Amino acid sequence: MTTLNLVVPCYNEEEVLPETSARLLALLQRLIDAGEVSDESRIIFIDDGSRDKTWSIIAALHASNAHYGGIKLSRNRGHQNALLAGLMTAPGDVLISLDADLQDDIEAIPRMLEQYRLGAEIVCGVRFKRNTDTFFKRFTARNYYKLLRAFGVDILPGHADFRLMSRKTVEALRQFPEVNLFLRGIIPLLGFRMTAVEYERAARFAGESKYPLGKMLTFAFDGITSFSAVPLQWSTRIGALLALGSLCFGAWAAFARLFTDLTVPGWASTVIPMYFLGGVQLLFLGVIGGYISKTYAETKQRPRFIIEQTL
Numbered sequence: 417m418t419t420l421n422l423v424v425p426c427y428n429e430e431e432v433l434p435e436t437s438a439r440l441l442a443l444l445q446r447l448i449d450a451g452e453v454s455d456e457s458r459i460i461f462i463d464d465g466s467r468d469k470t471w472s473i474i475a476a477l478h479a480s481n482a483h484y485g486g487i488k489l490s491r492n493r494g495h496q497n498a499l500l501a502g503l504m505t506a507p508g509d510v511l512i513s514l515d516a517d518l519q520d521d522i523e524a525i526p527r528m529l530e531q532y533r534l535g536a537e538i539v540c541g542v543r544f545k546r547n548t549d550t551f552f553k554r555f556t557a558r559n560y561y562k563l564l565r566a567f568g569v570d571i572l573p574g575h576a577d578f579r580l581m582s583r584k585t586v587e588a589l590r591q592f593p594e595v596n597l598f599l600r601g602i603i604p605l606l607g608f609r610m611t612a613v614e615y616e617r618a619a620r621f622a623g624e625s626k627y628p629l630g631k632m633l634t635f636a637f638d639g640i641t642s643f644s645a646v647p648l649q650w651s652t653r654i655g656a657l658l659a660l661g662s663l664c665f666g667a668w669a670a671f672a673r674l675f676t677d678l679t680v681p682g683w684a685s686t687v688i689p690m691y692f693l694g695g696v697q698l699l700f701l702g703v704i705g706g707y708i709s710k711t712y713a714e715t716k717q718r719p720r721f722i723i724e725q726t727l
């Protein structure tokens with residue numbers, strides 16, 4: 417029989433954990449009773465270096481019921497690394513990752529298992545409505561997915577990290593050693609039979625988002641630079657275009673000087689292109705710097721997470 421393990425990253429989630437754990441256990445018990453998953457199935461919480469009572473809650477849950485497990489990271493490493501720590505260490509035939517704040521509808525889990533039984537190795541949870549997120553979040557997310565696709569990154573719109581993975585695919589994921597992790601971009605690269613299950617995105621059950629704008633932007637930049645070199649090609653194209661433009665401009669200036677009395681007035685035509693070119697150069701230095709810093713991080717091959725304790 418299939419052993420299912422739920423992988424739930426938690427960062428300062430003391431407000432939602434009691435409710436999340438109760439609901440997940442009820443669901444798991446239901447699946448066990450129905451004979452759909454084995455009794456060894458567990459719910460594994462990954463404490464991503466929380467500063468509140470998250471870990472003591474997880475420890476208490478583990479003491480109260482053997483179906484609860486926990487992994488404590490030595491410090492905060494961010495959602496993607498916490499998730500990876502769970503995926504790389506959890507045993508079982510099937511792993512399902514989901515957020516701790518109940519935004520991912522847990523009733524989609526039985527439907528995911530159904531798809532797995534039908535032969536899918538990866539089942540992606542895709543939100544078909546996200547009315548509960550702020551307009552800003554919806555707007556930026558939608559356009560960001562579009563941008564990623566325009567850059568040639570194969571990504572499933574509306575899919576975040578609510579997903580079922582079979583043992584085979586988790587082992588395949590192990591072969592991706594990258595430090596700059598953007599899991600939802602790697603998943604399509606694995607291949608395997610993939611299907612999707614739709615669900616309605618709920619509001620965060622309690623507490624506030626652990627993804628402030630800064631973290632979100634870093635994550636977004638990671639997503640692009642980990643999978644696409646298109647921004648680098650832009651620098652070449654825009655540079656070539658500007659160089660060509662300046663050549664024409666120079667030719668025109670020479671012509672005007674020699675054959676007409678339309679003398680170039682001077683200031684604006686000198687200073688504006690200077691600022692403009694300076695800006696474009698700095699912009700692309702930044703883009704190139706972004707790729708170099710990623711290469712730097714990758715060559716060091718530092719561990720992506722360090723486990724302090726396992727329950």
Ligand code: UDP
Pocket residue numbers: 424425426427428429464492493494495498514515516517519620624625626627
């Ligand atoms: N999370 C984490 N480490 C972090 C930030 C977030 O493990 O540094 C977890 C968080 O506990 C939650 C999930 O990642 O289970 C998604 O975070 P959140 O709900 O705050 O993000 P949002 O839904 O607002 O994008």
Ligand code: MG
Pocket residue numbers: 515517519620625
């Ligand atoms: Mg959330």
